[in-house]
Amino acid sequence: MDRTFLFLLSSARRDGNSVALARAAAAKINPQAQVWLDLTDPPLPPYRDLRPGFVAPTGTLATVMAAMQAATDIVLVAPVYWYALPSPAKLLLDHWSGWLDAPDTGFAHWVRGKRIFLITSRADPDPTVTTPVEEMVKRSATWLGMAWGGALHGVGDAVGDIAQDQSAMQRAQCFLSGDNH
């Protein structure tokens, strides 16, 4: 099956380090096989826990869900904020719970066929800084039955700093090719 990659951006600024690292990882992928969505623009609505009820996703949420369903590979692109995912990315995961509760979405079934990757940037070079966010995404994805593609972490603070992290930029080149998992 041809692979198609959905890149989900979640930084509070545009054209920052995490998206630059993601662009480096996407460089060898056919542009026709890439879809890029910014979870901040337009923003996702708040998550409401309606259990035991549910509502079907509409608007921006329906757009993101359809893009996820159409992709074989989902790439969460996120700066590290307070050792965690930034709120737009975390909010999407919260909505996934709502999609699980809305049976007509079929989410619980079709999400199992997806592979998920994580690409982050952070200021602190201490490699343990990314442990909580990587574990959280990996465990959540595994719980959903998704395949774990792996994580790519880079270091940078000001916009453009990531270009100085030659190790991360080097790893980006084959990160999405399947050699790393």
Ligand SMILES: Cc1cc2nc3c(=O)[nH]c(=O)nc-3n(C[C@H](O)[C@H](O)[C@H](O)COP(=O)(O)O)c2cc1C
């Ligand atoms: C709200 C906020 C929280 C942050 N928390 C952390 C942190 O916990 N650890 C860290 O190393 N860097 C932290 N940073 C720095 C960012 O991760 C860093 O600037 C990153 O390169 C931003 O990525 P972006 O350019 O894609 O937005 C934080 C930045 C902001 C704005």
